[in-house]
Amino acid sequence: MGSIADFQPGGAATLTRPDPMLPRPFRVHRVHQDTRDTYTLELEPTDGAPLAWLPGQFTMLHAFGVGEAPISISGDPSRPDRIEHTIRNVGSVTAALVTAGPGTVLGVRGPFGTGWDVGTGRGGDVVVVAGGIGLAPLRPAILELIAHRADYDRVVLLYGARTPEDILFTDDLRAWAERDGIIVEVTVDNGQHAWRGRVGFVTQLVTRAGFDAVRALGLICGPEVMMRYAAQALSDRGVRPERLRLSMERNMKCGVGLCGHCQLRELFLCVDGPVLGYDQLAPLMSRAEL
Ligand SMILES: Cc1cc2nc3c(=O)[nH]c(=O)nc-3n(C[C@H](O)[C@H](O)[C@H](O)COP(=O)(O)OP(=O)(O)OC[C@H]3O[C@@H](n4cnc5c(N)ncnc54)[C@H](O)[C@@H]3O)c2cc1C
Numbered sequence: 583m584g585s586i587a588d589f590q591p592g593g594a595a596t597l598t599r600p601d602p603m604l605p606r607p608f609r610v611h612r613v614h615q616d617t618r619d620t621y622t623l624e625l626e627p628t629d630g631a632p633l634a635w636l637p638g639q640f641t642m643l644h645a646f647g648v649g650e651a652p653i654s655i656s657g658d659p660s661r662p663d664r665i666e667h668t669i670r671n672v673g674s675v676t677a678a679l680v681t682a683g684p685g686t687v688l689g690v691r692g693p694f695g696t697g698w699d700v701g702t703g704r705g706g707d708v709v710v711v712a713g714g715i716g717l718a719p720l721r722p723a724i725l726e727l728i729a730h731r732a733d734y735d736r737v738v739l740l741y742g743a744r745t746p747e748d749i750l751f752t753d754d755l756r757a758w759a760e761r762d763g764i765i766v767e768v769t770v771d772n773g774q775h776a777w778r779g780r781v782g783f784v785t786q787l788v789t790r791a792g793f794d795a796v797r798a799l800g801l802i803c804g805p806e807v808m809m810r811y812a813a814q815a816l817s818d819r820g821v822r823p824e825r826l827r828l829s830m831e832r833n834m835k836c837g838v839g840l841c842g843h844c845q846l847r848e849l850f851l852c853v854d855g856p857v858l859g860y861d862q863l864a865p866l867m868s869r870a871e872l
């Protein structure tokens with residue numbers, strides 16, 4: 583793997599660090615189909631060196647010969663030896679990633695960006711609001727909460743999917759509710775006859791959910807319009823804007839603050855985000871993507 587040297591003014595090389603633009607080879611260990619268009623890939627570093635990362639961070643996943651895409655890490659933060667990404671097939675790069683079978687070597691740059699900083703919710707309630715594929719970047723935060731469950735009061739997960747067939751991590755959702763002490767509420771936009779659960783937008787769950795807003799930490803990920811309404815609804819319930827965190831997953835190319843693709847006024851979302859406080863984001867969220 584390549585490296586770049588850091589030089590002191592005198593010119594002597596003092597240390598080397600990995601070049602953030604060079605993908606590191608990872609081998610696909612396992613692929614799990616979550617829904618008709620979404621797959622979770624488990625990747626292992628070919629050199630065996632673990633990749634430390636924080637819940638909420640993303641990598642640039644490289645399908646050689648096709649291109650690369652920013653994808654959040656969706657696995658267990660206590661397993662740096664095996665990283666998971668949950669990917670919806672929407673275009674050329676994601677199609678190449680989800681069809682990469684076991685043994686395929688993919689490139690990984692990163693991890694990049696800010697994390698959920700779950701630990702700041704200790705001693706209070708945590709409300710997690712996810713829409714669609716937005717549950718994937720939140721899964722590591724939920725696994726961290728479960729690993730330290732006694733440090734938190736109520737943990738509430740409010741999850742909305744388009745249809746019952748689009749619900750991600752169904753086994754996890756069941757285990758989190760039945761085994762791990764998480765209050766899990768799921769709703770779908772469109773339910774067919776066989777669906778016995780709730781129908782409606784996830785934002786409607788926010789108004790009914792039981793939590794102590796004054797001491798709550800809110801974590802939100804999903805389509806931007808859903809995040810805007812969810813943040814407003816949590817804020818209306820009394821959660822302080824600086825205790826509300828959203829993941830802004832806009833267009834990204836370099837991932838390291840160089841190209842400007844992700845710029846939102848003074849913010850470079852790849853380094854200042856993707857996870858940012860609602861106190862910072864509220865005035866910016868209505869701006870069109872640059
Ligand atoms: C920080 C970050 C984290 C992300 N995490 C995940 C993840 O965990 N799982 C996942 O499936 N996807 C994630 N995405 C979105 C993913 O990067 C895009 O879907 C991917 O780049 C599309 O590339 P493509 O070549 O397959 O499709 P393209 O041909 O480039 O695009 C296909 C369609 O997807 C839309 N699209 C492209 N980029 C985005 C985006 N950033 N957000 C929403 N729509 C987009 C395009 O407008 C187009 O309609 C993340 C994006 C960011 C910025």
Ligand code: FES
Nearest residue numbers: 835837841842852
């Ligand atoms: S993606 Fe290049 S500056 Fe953020």
